[in-house]
Amino acid sequence: MDIVVCVKTNPDLQMVRVKDRVAVTEAVPYKIGDLEKNALQAAVDLRAAAGGKVTALCLAVGNRKAAEDVKVALAMGADEAVVIDDPALAAPDQAAVATALAAAVKKIGACDLLLFGEGSTDNYSGQVGARVAEILGLPQIGYARKVEAVGGAVRCERSMDDMLETLEAPLPAVVTVVSEINEPTIPGLMQIMKAKSKPLQVWSLADLGLDAAQLAPTREIVSNLAEEQDRKHILFDGSAAEQADAFVNALIKEGVLGR
Amino acid sequence: MEQVECIVVGGGLAGLSAAYGLASAGAEVMVLERGDYSGAKNVTGGRLYVKPIRRFYPELWDEAPYERPVARELVTMMAGGAHTTVEIASDRFTAGQPQSYTVLRARLDQWLAEKVGEKGAMVVPNMKVDELLRKDGKVTGIRAGEDEIGAQVVIVAEGVLRLLSSKAGLTSEPQARHHAIGYKEVIELPAGVIEDRWRLNPGEGAAHLFMGDCTKGMMGGAFLYTNKESISLGMVVGMDDMRRRRDGSESWQLLDEFKELPQIKPLVAGGTVAEYSAHSIPEGGISQVPKLAGDGYVVAGDTAGLSLNALVTVRGMDFAIASGYFAAQAVLKAKEAGDFSAAGLASYEASLRDSFVLRDLETARSIPNVMENPRLFTHYPQAIGRLLESVYTIDDQPQAGIVKKAWRGVRRDFMSVATVKDAWSMRKI
Incomplete structure (x- = not known):
């Protein structure tokens, strides 16, 4: 079973600081998102069971070192990697991302299963897998916590809160996975060294037969800040017991308690 | 066992400098860095004296x-409320090519790691080396996890x-006495x-050191360096002094108290603490420099105790870069001769000397001995402050x-037997 795993490199969230309510991403290194690593691991596990080839497909999106960072996917076990890097894709919307990925999947050709993380660690829109499935006209299963190959189909299990749902889709299909699906392995030094000689291609939009105009964002995200909450700045004096009483009374007054 | 020509353990300035020199000359190099990226684990005050290292890799230092x-x-001497x-x-500090720059290591090291990568070396972050492999006294490679x-x-x-090096017997185990703890915001x-x-003129920077009350008499001092849009403010305190202190104060409390001083508060007013970090610093001087090379290995940077x-003036990064450069040259020489024994690598120590x-x-x-004199951090800052304060004081008499x-x-504070002895011991610094 030939599998394409779509991975995105995100700014390392641990390294992002917030200054004046804006994320400072300058000098912040990028890395492949955790959920994408789950998808990669799922692909490597499926290959172990069903054979075939695993290709990591990465959209650079503003990361000028994407071709370097994607090597982690190769070290984790992908057989080859493709990076789509084009200045026109510096800040694409989800539609543009899906269009580019779908074109790349077509160009890769052999693809029985297309895997995604359920969302990316930065924007977490969770749209791209579904959009690519629509563009390619493939069946899709979202939020899988278990994936196995069954004959010419893929069987997935997903949690619906009070029950587990088992779904099957004929191949080729698109599946997005959740973090419970596995524990991604951390590649050892030998795997990292071997990754160096695995095939890695960088494609521009022209290579995919697309032009920038087709991918111009149709919507602009003006702001995605969380709502700011004013603090009450109430200080309580007195003994611990008095403070506790005053605190509880204040909570009741605010309607937080005793509704 | 998989083989490469050169393995560099540690992607800090010394390791990256060595790797850059080796990769530039076409050697096969692999740099193994424990942190998420080069610079992730480094702390510096920090200022880099660029003048000493300009002749090594001149193409690097302008960009x-x-x-x-x-x-x-x-330099501020502070005691008893007097600074x-x-x-x-x-003009000479900045004319033409400035002699030193303030730096932030996360940026500097990541940049250098990228340059090293461009030269064809493989820089592997997130890779903890567990052991230096030795066979018949020769260092033969490394073990990382299960991979050798x-x-x-x-x-x-x-x-x-x-x-790793002390476990492998290449260096001695670090001792508190020869180290200081540095921490900064x-x-x-x-x-x-x-x-x-x-x-300052736009773009220019300042370096400010403090001695005296800030360390409560312990060996060390405080420092302040101006970055582009932040300041690095911290302290360095002798590890032994820190360990032996009796008042129960913690290192961070010293820094907090320092920031609250009326003379310091206006310098940091309105600032937001963005980072906090700490590191140990080798301060043993030349007597603590280990054997620098042996069969199959060389030692560089802080591991070699190269800081002053x-x-x-506080130096270390320029020494690290220089030692990396000389290590690379020595290894290239050894490669040419096909002799990676202690003898083949001996040019490393010779060029450092x-x-x-x-x-x-x-x-x-x-200097390390002189620094153990507590009067340096108590008596003298106080004496200087007292002297000048008296000159500037007007009262109703x-x-x-x-x-x-x-x-x-001068008579009261600088003409005792102790101060004469101190002057004698300091004649060589």
Whole structure:
């Protein structure tokens, strides 16, 4: 079973600081998102069971070192990697991302299963897998916590809160996975060294037969800040017991308690 | 066992400098870095003296991501509420190619790692080396997790803690007595505020050291370096002194108290603490420099104890880069001769001895001993403050002449047996 795993490199969230309510991403290194690593691991596990080839497909999106960072996917076990890097894709919307990925999947050709993380660690829109499935006209299963190959189909299990749902889709299909699906392995030094000689291609939009105009964002995200909450700045004096009483009374007054 | 030509353990300045030199000459190099990226685990005050290293890799130093060229140097002696500051802003510090720049390591090291990668070396972050492999006394490679990789030479630039090299018997275990703990905050301030507070031309920077009460008599001092849009404010305290202190104060409390001083508060006012970090610093001087090379290995940077605290100038990064450069040259020579034994790598130590690195450490041989003199951090800052304060003080009594006031101070605080002895012990620093 030939599998394409779509991975995105995100700014390392641990390294992002917030200054004046804006994320400072300058000098912040990028890395492949955790959920994408789950998808990669799922692909490597499926290959172990069903054979075939695993290709990591990465959209650079503003990361000028994407071709370097994607090597982690190769070290984790992908057989080859493709990076789509084009200045026109510096800040694409989800539609543009899906269009580019779908074109790349077509160009890769052999693809029985297309895997995604359920969302990316930065924007977490969770749209791209579904959009690519629509563009390619493939069946899709979202939020899988278990994936196995069954004959010419893929069987997935997903949690619906009070029950587990088992779904099957004929191949080729698109599946997005959740973090419970596995524990991604951390590649050892030998795997990292071997990754160096695995095939890695960088494609521009022209290579995919697309032009920038087709991918111009149709919507602009003006702001995605969380709502700011004013603090009450109430200080309580007195003994611990008095403070506790005053605190509880204040909570009741605010309607937080005793509704 | 998989084989590569050279393995560099540690992707800090020493290791990256070595890797850059080796990769530039076409050697096969693999750099193994424990942190998420180069610079992730490094802490510096920090200022890099670029002048000493310009001749190594001259193409690098004009484009390095510095913060500010240091145009103004200040040293403050503080005791009993009096701060006496000596300040120099010289045209020569910044004319043409400035002699030193403030830096932030996360940026500087990542940039250098990228340059090393461009030269064809493989830089592997997130890779903890567990062991240096030895066979018949020769270092033959490394073990990382379950993977063993052989190398003709291992450049050990693992940093100050010597976790691997001391275990392998290449260096001694670090002792508290020869180390200091450095810790600092990066406090964000707008560029204009920094330039106003330190009276700097746009883009220029200041380096400010403090001695005396800030460490409560312990060996060490405080430092302040201006970055582009932040200041690095921290302290360095002798580890032994820190360990032996009786008042129960913690290192961070010293820094908090320092920031609250009326003379310091206006310098940090309005700033936001963006980062906090700490690190140990080798301060043993030349007597603690280990054997620098042996069969199949060389030792560079902090691991080799190459740092120098000379009270008003603090160096380490330039030594690290220089030692990396010389390590690379020695390895290339060894490669040409096909001899990676101690003899084949001997040119490493020879070139360090010929260069400013070991010469400056030799010149400063007596400094670590002098620094153990507590009067340096108690009596003298106080005496200087008292002397000048008396000169500047007017009260309701008839005043003595300035020279008489000063002379009184000199006689009281600088003419005892102890101070004469101190002057004698300091004659060589």
